[in-house]
Amino acid sequence: MDELKSKRDDVKRMVDTAERQGMEATSQVKWWLECVAKLEDAAARINGEYQTRLQLPPDQAAGVKATYLLSQKADEMLSEATGLKEKGAFHKVADELVQVRFEEMPSVPVVGMGALLHELDACVRGSDVGVVGIYGMAGVGKTALLNKFNNEFLISSQDINVVIYIVVGKEFSLDDIQKIIGDRLGVSWENRTPKERAGVLYRVLTKMNFVLLLDDLWEPLNFRMLGIPVPKQNSKSKIIVSTRIEDVCDRMDVRRKLKIECLPWEPAWxxxxxxxxxxxxxxxxxxxxxxxxxxxxxxxxPLALITVGRAMASKHTAKEWKHAITVLKIAPWQLLGMEPCSR
Structure with missing residues (x-):
């Protein structure tokens, strides 16, 4: 077991070195390390039982049968340890991570946001801004803007290794965000604590050019706890956050804020x-x-224009349109298909 554990320590050192370079242990190596750990526990139990028997007085000594059975277990462990030691000669201990570079998001046509899209593109392609914040009231089109930017601008960038889009929302958890990022990067989370996962993510992300889109934030995220490196000046990596609350941008190292306003009359109409x-x-x-x-x-x-417009698509009489105006004044939730706030 001492020889096997020495070999185990050598393999783990090689795995740790590979992980620091953005790689991951092969499935065969993971299985072998698990087998060694299980065998180590079993051998410790046998040795513990043997040491306990040595301390017994002569009149309580174990019989021949019990001694034979313990010896038989030791022989089985010895055979298994010998086999694992022979299997521990690996040609390679880790592989490059396989990540999905880009995922298309469901999107809708955006109106009146052309200039904002190009301004956001300039921020991402520039070198002086690492974290970009997009803010504006609910329904103003922040998600539609991010989806459009993800699908039509980022996909054509050859300098970016991976684009990760996450809808955070109110009820987010750091574990969920870490898992989404890890899955996209091809990282395995088995038997890793949140702190260990953060370390792995940080090592992997610092080796690549990434764009992280965090939609619908309600409170600041701790990038350090998540394992997300904050892009430095001249870095091609970028983080883009969207929120209803401008203060969230100010508390997240945002270096450029873009406010989405309601549409002027012509594009609204x-x-x-x-x-x-x-x-x-x-x-x-x-x-x-x-x-x-x-x-x-x-x-x-935009959200109100789209919802009301769709609701009126089947109305063909002046009376129906006039009634809709009254409903929108008195009980807008009935026209918008929502529940009233007082319920």
């Missing part, structure tokens, strides 16, 4: 017409007048 459908343009003057009034009451908020 364009988005609303698109969701209602072509029949709106052929409708009567009364319906078009009611439609414009309804769109104005959405205040340029």
């Amino acid at each position: 364009e988005l609303f017409r698109e969701k209602v459908g072509e029949h709106l343009m052929r409708a009567s003057k009364d319906i078009r007048h009611h439609a414009q009034e309804l769109a104005m009451k959405c205040g340029g908020l």
